[in-house]
Amino acid sequence: MTRPRKQIILGAYLGGVNHQTVWSDPAAGSQIEFASFQHAAQTAERGKFDFFFLAEGLALRERLGQIFDQDVIGRPDNITVLTALAAVTSHLGLIATVNATFNEPYELARQLATVDHLSGGRAGWNIVTSSDAFTGGNFRRGGFLKREDRYTRAEEFLAVARRLWDSWSADDVLADTGSGQFLRRPDAGEFAFSGKQFDISGRFTVPRSPQGHPVILQAGVSAEGREFAAGGGPDAIFSPFHTLAEAQPFYRDIQERSARHGRPAGSTKVLPGAAFVLGDSEADAVERHREIALAQISGRGAQILLETVWNRDLSGYDPDGPLPDVDPDPTGPLVIQGRARIHQDALDTVSKWRALAASNGFSLRQLAVHVFGHTEFVGTPTQVADRLDAFVQNDGSDGFIIGSHLTPTGLDEFVDKVVPLLQERGSLRTDYDGTTLRDNLGIPAYTDRSSLTAA
Numbered sequence: 001m002t003r004p005r006k007q008i009i010l011g012a013y014l015g016g017v018n019h020q021t022v023w024s025d026p027a028a029g030s031q032i033e034f035a036s037f038q039h040a041a042q043t044a045e046r047g048k049f050d051f052f053f054l055a056e057g058l059a060l061r062e063r064l065g066q067i068f069d070q071d072v073i074g075r076p077d078n079i080t081v082l083t084a085l086a087a088v089t090s091h092l093g094l095i096a097t098v099n100a101t102f103n104e105p106y107e108l109a110r111q112l113a114t115v116d117h118l119s120g121g122r123a124g125w126n127i128v129t130s131s132d133a134f135t136g137g138n139f140r141r142g143g144f145l146k147r148e149d150r151y152t153r154a155e156e157f158l159a160v161a162r163r164l165w166d167s168w169s170a171d172d173v174l175a176d177t178g179s180g181q182f183l184r185r186p187d188a189g190e191f192a193f194s195g196k197q198f199d200i201s202g203r204f205t206v207p208r209s210p211q212g213h214p215v216i217l218q219a220g221v222s223a224e225g226r227e228f229a230a231g232g233g234p235d236a237i238f239s240p241f242h243t244l245a246e247a248q249p250f251y252r253d254i255q256e257r258s259a260r261h262g263r264p265a266g267s268t269k270v271l272p273g274a275a276f277v278l279g280d281s282e283a284d285a286v287e288r289h290r291e292i293a294l295a296q297i298s299g300r301g302a303q304i305l306l307e308t309v310w311n312r313d314l315s316g317y318d319p320d321g322p323l324p325d326v327d328p329d330p331t332g333p334l335v336i337q338g339r340a341r342i343h344q345d346a347l348d349t350v351s352k353w354r355a356l357a358a359s360n361g362f363s364l365r366q367l368a369v370h371v372f373g374h375t376e377f378v379g380t381p382t383q384v385a386d387r388l389d390a391f392v393q394n395d396g397s398d399g400f401i402i403g404s405h406l407t408p409t410g411l412d413e414f415v416d417k418v419v420p421l422l423q424e425r426g427s428l429r430t431d432y433d434g435t436t437l438r439d440n441l442g443i444p445a446y447t448d449r450s451s452l453t454a455a
């Protein structure tokens, strides 16, 4: 029996100023003005994307104690931006990356429930767990979490948020003008939670929102991160694996873990970040990609990206020369502060990179472009549509979170040229299925109400 064609989930990602975007392009707009967010979100909605997605940086990155202008994350607050976007979109999901280490559940659960109300059921939360002391300094004196506790806190944070969202039932607001009764029960919103991280009780002030629980994503790919994603908490995992060779084993692993936790097949969606470059011919696209990649990652930018793993000052190494001949220094004081570390084992990562550079003849800068430049989908619109579709149909993922090097208009050509081809082959919707983000993603309402009775 042949398997039905998987429907591709699409999220749109709008980056700030970093090695994935080209702020110096004459066509580039602001990474902070509302008009940029509005343009990108409305373009995504025109392409029937499932959601709009914002990453989060809670500290300006530093190199040896100085902010470096090659990588400036300075951005407005996600929840506030998505709230404003709710007013200028009608079907698009709105997913905010928000850290579970530096926030408090009552505050965030209120904000997310509010976005869900204001958008008519389109809110989502991407949980991240960066826990470094450098970022923590912005939040509380000396306050940060030990790395090994980041998922313990995230799990408890999500459990508390779910309890808060469940403290109101959908029918609690009666508003019966005949009897004069507004609330159905006097204890609406009442909650109590006592755990290692949080010990709170009181009343939640936001009545149940259209989705009940916003859609939950998780970004983090360690064994603990995968367990957290598959173990029933999140609905999807945002993955960094954008080549099929890396993505398929990751996808299998998430599905196996999810099954071990008793979740129905396919209930933990896997969504890698992806970027594209289009051309009239393949050669044209390859040349355009080459130019964009060099604008995204300058020689200095390449040194800095590699410093995040080497943890050494690499400014003396020629970007167009071979990889640094020194070993990384994983235990020394940090050269780069404030960047999420997704390559935990520096020695192992560098030895893999050396092999990659040797077999491809990569210079330092070419290796940085290969490893940190996320553009795997380069070709004519037909080739890009073919490859995206094959990636999903061959279980590399359930879809993509698509970004472009150009803020905010980069997505336009994808929506104009690639989306119709994916729709033609039946892999992408031609209209929204429902009104909430859950409806469109096919994620059933969250129904575990055991938190109401648990101590």
Ligand SMILES: Cc1cc2nc3c(=O)[nH]c(=O)nc-3n(C[C@H](O)[C@H](O)[C@H](O)COP(=O)(O)O)c2cc1C
Residues within 6 Å of the ligand: 054, 055, 056, 057, 058, 097, 099, 127, 128, 129, 130, 131, 219, 220, 221, 222, 223, 224, 225, 226, 238, 239, 240, 273, 340, 341, 342
């Ligand atoms: C694809 C991906 C995207 C991420 N995006 C962010 C982000 O926007 N903000 C942030 O603070 N951390 C981000 N992180 C960092 C993670 O939350 C986490 O701190 C890091 O991956 C370490 O967790 P792990 O050991 O489970 O991978 C991201 C991680 C991944 C893999």
